Amino acid sequence: MVHIELSAPEHVLQSFERPGQFVELTAAGESAYFAIASAPGAGHLEFLIKDAARQPARALCRLAIGQRVAGGVVAGQGFDLSLLEGDVRAVHLFAMGSGVAPLRSMILHRMHTRAHNIPITLWQSAFSVDHVPFLYEHDVWTAAGVEVVLCLDQDPASAGVVEMLGVRRPDLREAAAYWVGSETYGETIRDALKVHGLPSAALLTNT
């Protein structure tokens, strides 16, 4: 996966209001949606692109500095953060692979605005530590009070997210949870979090 930063016209930057929103990027004649990995108000847009055989991801992972790409306006509703204005006592973020991109936007947004004082735990799934995006930022996130739990399916010293939840047994009865990843991952998370007491209305995603 490749972490890229794009400058963008002011009207595009201004239309980015909530973590979880995404943009259609076009490169090599093909278009696809990519979630914004930076926080609203950052003055630029960052993305985490999974290098794929298909375009435009392949071309986006090979951009040269200064190269231009076509982009649409910011799309999607983003994450519904209104839940966090209620009686929520903890926020749990669940990411599979490049799905951590919009959750990084949420982490940075909450770090910058300091709007709430609710503890955040990020459960980040990957095959192994070599496949963990934004590993180089974990120290900064941790210093800001975010707990990162790596869920590494193929690391004998770690385990997948369901097993890690079983080991740590978080009390989710008054929590909110946000997930991003494949549909199968979402179903796995939904089933696992029900076991730990999360009310079904408290599990959200960005699409």
Ligand SMILES: Cc1cc2nc3c(=O)[nH]c(=O)nc-3n(C[C@H](O)[C@H](O)[C@H](O)COP(=O)(O)OP(=O)(O)OC[C@H]3O[C@@H](n4cnc5c(N)ncnc54)[C@H](O)[C@@H]3O)c2cc1C
């Ligand atoms: C709303 C939306 C956001 C996307 N954001 C990204 C992104 O940030 N980075 C990326 O590499 N591809 C993202 N994609 C997928 C991208 O649009 C192409 O489908 C992908 O480049 C095609 O490669 P692939 O054949 O490997 O597809 P797949 O194997 O289907 O890969 C899709 C990848 O996109 C990720 N993804 C799916 N939905 C989201 C989402 N809402 N937010 C973040 N990641 C998501 C998945 O975790 C997976 O890693 C997103 C798709 C959608 C619909």
